[in-house]
Amino acid sequence: MKLRGSVAAIAAVAALAALTACGGSSNSSSSTGGSGKTLSADDAKNPKGNISWCIGKDTTGAFAAMVKQFNDANPNAKVKLIELPTSADQQRAQQVQRLRAKSSECDVLGIDPIWMAEYVSQGWLYDVTDALSSRKSQFIGSTIESATYQGKQWAIPFNTNAGFLYYRTDKVNTAPKTWQDVYADAKQNGGLVYQGASYEGLTVNFLELLYTAGGKAISDDGKKATIDSPEAKQVLTFMQNGVKDGAVSHSVSTYMEEESRRAFEAGKASLERQWPYAYALGQKSPIKGKFQIETLPGWKDKPASGVIGGYNLAVNAYSKNPGTALAFAEFVTQPKQQEYMAAKTTLPPTLSEAYDAPAVQKVMPFADKLRTAVEQAHPRPLSPVYPQISEAIYKNVYNALWNGVSVDSALKKANDQINQALKQF
C-alpha cells in the first residue's frame, strides 16, 4: 500500500509537469481592430525621457554603439538596449509576452517583417506612414514593401537581407543566369546545396523560385491561397526532379543554413544558395579564393527575384514615450548610422545610398550585387497567420521533395491548409 501511494504521487507530479511545461499564457481583452495610433514626423522633433530598444542579441556591439551615438546627440533622451535571444522564435516570444501584457517596456521593437501583420492586427504598433512619407524614396523599395501592411507603413526598415548563389569558380565556369542553368550545372559538376530541412528556411528557398517563376503564395488582398497554381507546380516539379536526377543530394533534407555552409566549404557541393553572411566565413575556409557569389538567377526568360529578410523598427503602441521611440528609429536609419551599422555587422543596409559608402564597400566587396539582390526581392506573405502559412509550405514541399509525395497532392494540401488558416477569425 505504501508503495502504491508513493508511486501514485510520483506519477501525479510527473503528469502535472507534462501539462505545466506545455501550458501557454494569453490575455483576452475586448477591443477590436488596429491600434488606431499614428505618429508623424513632428512627433520625433524633440526627443526626451527614457525609452528602451528590444532587439536580438548585439553580437557585434553595433547596437550598443547606436544607442551611445543617439544618447550623445540627444542629451535630454536616454535609450536603453534590451538584448533579446539570438533565435528569432525566441525574440518573437519575448516580445509577444510583453505586448500581450500591454507592457510599455520595449518602446522600440526590432521585428522580423513576418511578425508585423500579426502585431498590427493585435493593435500593438503605431502607424508610422506619415512619419516615413518624406523619406520613403531613400529606402530600397522592397524594404518599404516589407514594412507595409494594408497600405500603411508600421515600421522603419532597419536592415535587410537577401539570398545569394555561391559557386565554385574552379568547377562552374560562369555564374548561371537561370535556375535551369543552376540545376544543370549542379547535375554535371558536384551538386547544389540549399536549406532543405523542414523549417522556415525551406519556405524561403521555395518562395525564391516561386516568385521568380511568377507565382505567389497568397492573393494580394491576403484572403486566399494561390499556391496550387501552374507556376508552383512547375517550380516544385523542377525542384523534385533536381533531387531525382542527383543535382541535389538527399543530405540537403537535413540542411539548415550552417549545415549547407559547412558542406559547401568542405567541397561537398559546387553550388550553394546562401545568405551573404557566409561570404566572409568562406574566405577563412579551405575554399578561400575558389568561390564567387552572384545574385539569384532568373527563371527561364523571366527576371530574377528573391525573398527579403532583415529587421525593421516598430514603435510599441503601449509606449509611454512614442515620440522619442520614433526619433531613435529615425536616427539609426540615417545614412551615417546605416553605413556604420553595415560596416560593423555586415548586415545589408536599407538605404540605397549606404551601399556606395567606401567603408561599406570595403567590408562587403559585393555591395553592389547585394543592393541588386535586395532590390529584386519581395517579402514573404504578409498575414497575421504567417506562421501557419509557412508551415503549410515547408511541410508539404518537404514531403514532395524527400518523402515521395506527388507535386499535385502536396500543393493541393498546402493550398487547403493555407485557406484554412486564413479562414480563422
Next chain:
Amino acid sequence: MATAAETVVRPRRRRSGLSERRLAALMISPAVLIILLVAAYPIAYAIWLSLHQYSLIHKGLSRWSGFENYSTALWGDQHQAFWTAFKTTFIFTFISVGLELVLGLAMALAMHQAFRGRGVLRATVLVPWAILTVVTAMTWKTIFDPDLGFANTMLRALHLPGGHVVWLGESGYAMAVMIFADVWKTAPFMALLLLAGLQVIPEDVYDAAKVDGATTWQRFRRITLPLLAPAILVALIFRTLDALRVFDLPYVLTQGANGTTTLSLEAQQTLVNNGIIGLGSALSVLTFATVMLVSFLYIRFVGGNIRALAED
C-alpha cells in the same frame, strides 16, 4: 493518494497544543499551497483556454467554443496530425523505455559488483545523464550529419553498410536516431535507480540461497527481480512519463520531420509557433490526459503484478 494517508499511523492525542495530525497538516500546507499555485493553477488555466477560441486576426477577440478544440484534434480537421503524433509518441516510448530497462538493469548489476575503480565507473556512467537533452540532441545531430558527421565517416572508413544513409532525413532512421539518443542519455539514470534498489537487498538472502544450491539464474530470477520490483516500477514510471513528453529530441534533431512529431512537439508548434491558443491548449491537455492515464494503468496493472511477485 488517499491510500497514502490511510497508512499513516493513528496519532495519539497529546496533552496540550495541536494534535499530531493538525500539526502535520499545518506543516504541509505551505508545500500544498505552492503546488496549487505552480501546478494546479496553470493546469486549470490551460483547460480554460482549451475551451475557447482566440482570434489571430482581431485584437483580443475570443469566444467560448466548448469542446470544439477537442473534437478538432480527435476527429476533426487536425485528427490526422494528432493521431500520427500519438502513435509516434507511443512507438518512441515503448522502444526507448524497453531498451533502457534492459541496458539499465545490466549496468546496475555490473556496477553492483565489488571491484577496483567501482566509484570511478559509477561516476563515469552518469555523465550522459548529466548533459542537457538539448545539448545531447545537438551532439547527435552533428554526429549523424550525412556528409561530414562522425557516424557516416566512420562507417565509410570501415566499409560498413549505412555509410551513405541520410539518418535524419528518412523516416524510420530518424526515429531510430531519436531512440538511440534517448537510450544513450537515460539508460544511466535507469541504472542509478536500479542500483539503489539492488543495494537494499540484504546479502544474507543470497548466501542462504547459495547454501540451498540455487544457480545464478535462479538467484536473479527468484531473489533479485522480485526484491528489485518496486525500484523497477518507480524507474519505469519515471522514464515512461518522461518519454511520453519527449520534446527536445525531435525539436532539435528533425523539427518533427520524417515521422518524428511527438505530442508535445505538436502542441508546442500549434501553441507557440502558430499562436493557436485554444487548439494548442487542447493538445497539451490531451497530452496531459494521456500521461495521466498511462501512469494509472501502470499502477493498477504493472504495480499489482509486481507486488504479487514480491509477495511470492
